[in-house]
Amino acid sequence: MFFTLSKVFWMIADPGNLLVILMCLGIVSLVFRWRRLGRFLIGFAVLACLVIAVAPLGRSLILILEDRFPQPASLPPKVEGIITLGGFANQFVTKARGQVTFSGAVERLIELVALSRRYPEAKLVISGGSGDLFRQDVKEADVLGPALDAMGVNRARVILESDSRNTHENAVMTRQLLNPKPGENWVLITSAFHMPRAVGSFRQAGWTVIPYPVDYNLEGPESIRWGFNFYGGLGALSLGLREWIGLITYRLMGRSDAMFPASVR
Numbered sequence: 001m002f003f004t005l006s007k008v009f010w011m012i013a014d015p016g017n018l019l020v021i022l023m024c025l026g027i028v029s030l031v032f033r034w035r036r037l038g039r040f041l042i043g044f045a046v047l048a049c050l051v052i053a054v055a056p057l058g059r060s061l062i063l064i065l066e067d068r069f070p071q072p073a074s075l076p077p078k079v080e081g082i083i084t085l086g087g088f089a090n091q092f093v094t095k096a097r098g099q100v101t102f103s104g105a106v107e108r109l110i111e112l113v114a115l116s117r118r119y120p121e122a123k124l125v126i127s128g129g130s131g132d133l134f135r136q137d138v139k140e141a142d143v144l145g146p147a148l149d150a151m152g153v154n155r156a157r158v159i160l161e162s163d164s165r166n167t168h169e170n171a172v173m174t175r176q177l178l179n180p181k182p183g184e185n186w187v188l189i190t191s192a193f194h195m196p197r198a199v200g201s202f203r204q205a206g207w208t209v210i211p212y213p214v215d216y217n218l219e220g221p222e223s224i225r226w227g228f229n230f231y232g233g234l235g236a237l238s239l240g241l242r243e244w245i246g247l248i249t250y251r252l253m254g255r256s257d258a259m260f261p262a263s264v265r
Helices: 002-013 015-031 035-054 057-066 091-097 107-118 145-150 167-178 192-204 230-252
Strands: 081-085 123-127 158-161 186-191 210-214
Touching (some): 015 035, 035 230, 081 107, 081 167, 107 123, 107 210
């Protein structure tokens, strides 16, 4: 139920979709001669578009997330396993075209391969099913075999968790699958902006992992600057806002151990 509600909510709450809804409601209001309401809705939507284009709102939200967990200065000599979260391949296009198609955040897979060579005895785990509300027939983890072969990874080392649909399920199902023991070292790879929610979910599931953030969007504070780019501003706001809403929701529902998980416990 939570998965369905979260997807429906974001269809409406996504900043781009919300602006379209406000403009449509404004036009409908004018048609029915509710002029004051119509002018307010359209004016608010236009002003919001201007603010999104000029102010670095989304970038500011993303930077706070990306700076929460720094790259580890070093890793333990022995690592039992390396986990990477899905979200970097389009399984539907991959199945239809017969060629692995990446949709972004491919650094998650690249770093998994790099660390697999550094730790040849470590288990390799890819956790990711389908986050599409209407398409649960093809799972991301299940279509990555050719990409692993091309990158020289022995498939026998790779454990695929292909039932999870969101970050909470990544943590719970991966833990159930691997049953990690106290004192073991497990490295968690995901995008830097997503790492706080991922770490909070794994800790809540009773699993303390070593955060290994990748896929950065911003250089640092120097990226927070004013400009005029509606498309870029809207994309950044959508990415940052969605992650912050996820953090708050996960904490309220007991799916994360903290509202904004810290790098040190």
